[in-house]
Amino acid sequence: GAVVSQHPSRVICKSGTSVKIECRSLDFQATTMFWYRQFPKKSLMLMATSNEGSKATYEQGVEKDKFLINHASLTLSTLTVTSAHPEDSSFYICSASITGSVSNQPQHFGDGTRLSIL
Amino acid sequence: QKEVEQNSGPLSVPEGAIASLNCTYSDRGSQSFFWYRQYSGKSPELIMFIYSNGDKEDGRFTAQLNKASQYVSLLIRDSQPSDSATYLCAVNMRFGAGTRLTVKP
Secondary structure (H helix, E strand, O other): OOOEEEEOOEEEEOOOOOEEEEEEEOOOOOOEEEEEEEOOOOOEEEEEEEEOOOOOEEOOOOOOOOEEEEEEEOOEEEEEEOOOOHHHOEEEEEEEOOOOOHHHOOOEEOOOEEEEEO | OOOEEEOOOOEEEEOOOOEEEEEEEOOOOOOOEEEEEEOOOOOOEEEEEEOOOEEEEEOOEEEEEEOOOOEEEEEEOOOOHHHOEEEEEEEOOEEOOOEEEEEEO
């Protein structure tokens, strides 16, 4: 159980393109999902907390207009990187916890999306 | 000071030995502590979590938590080459930089 599906797994596109990444909880409902970014050989950096039916909570330094998050249902959150540039190239990973108490429950991660902006 | 700190390694141990991974954290009020394993190019996968002071054992893995010292560790007994990966410590939602472990046959 507790499977999180993330799609696409890899994106290569031109500078200026907007890219949408989907994160789905397949066998449970997730009122809260999390979006992380990871640079090579670096740790995961929490970007934002995605809340079903309400606005996402962004971490300090993360541009909300650049990284649009939508959590329209209990099983789907999307991250859109708008007008992507080469510096946005990174490994993006989503996660979710099974229960509503998110800070003290293990996270189940999607397989990640490797974004490369040319 | 970083919220969650780990020795980046690399840590190298021979097959069959005990690997000891350490993590310290800054928020004294932290309640939940997790260890994840991440293979290169893959997402993290949960190994263990611990909430209370003391030891928690699961197979070859033992997590140790000392809230007074703000310290959490992971011991891997009978290390196998397949254990070679980066081990991430997470405190609440914050991750350390990870320790790269290599188990040599």
